[in-house]
Amino acid sequence: GENVEQHPSTLSVQEGDSAVIKCTYSDSASNYFPWYKQELGKRPQLIIDIRSNVGEKKDQRIAVTLNKTAKHFSLHITETQPEDSAVYFCAASMRTGANNLFFGTGTRLTVIP
């Protein structure tokens, strides 16, 4: 099955700096890559997703890049703010029609004011 690895497990940045979280996946058939944000004590929420037919997607301060050849994708947060502090999970889906997302182990991001 699919194996998703996520790094780093913890990340601290100064407010205003950028944060980058990286994930690798094992199955070249994976074609859908979402990122979820889980604030302390709250539910995970989808913040951005990308399909394998594009290499990059942006939404305001958040961007995701995908390298299909190397089988890795990354989340980039620019101009970080304290409210960005949370655990971020990447995930991969093996194929359209599959009802399973394979999640990474999460990255705890702390933005220091």
Added chain:
Amino acid sequence: DGGITQSPKYLFRKEGQNVTLSCEQNLNHDAMYWYRQDPGQGLRLIYYSQIVNDFQKGDIAEGYSVSREKKESFPLTVTSAQKNPTAFYLCASSMEGLSAEKLFFGSGTQLSVL
């Protein structure tokens, strides 16, 4: 919290006891999912359902059971066969019935063993 509701927020299970976690959604979503979250690990799929009266096992279904008698409801029973049930359980739903895209999660139930 509207959309998808899980209850209770905290649940304690005694040895040999079955317990049921509730999940209700009013989003008119076809697909519903149960995930287990352990500290330091990613979410793992227990069961999912694409339509009423149908459900499929996920990666860690042993010791769990589900039903989908109504579109809005997808309860999860943690049976006595689940030897390590302590975890945070998340229910999710998706408009996309055929794929786990754009999941909308509930607030979760923390299950602990007495």
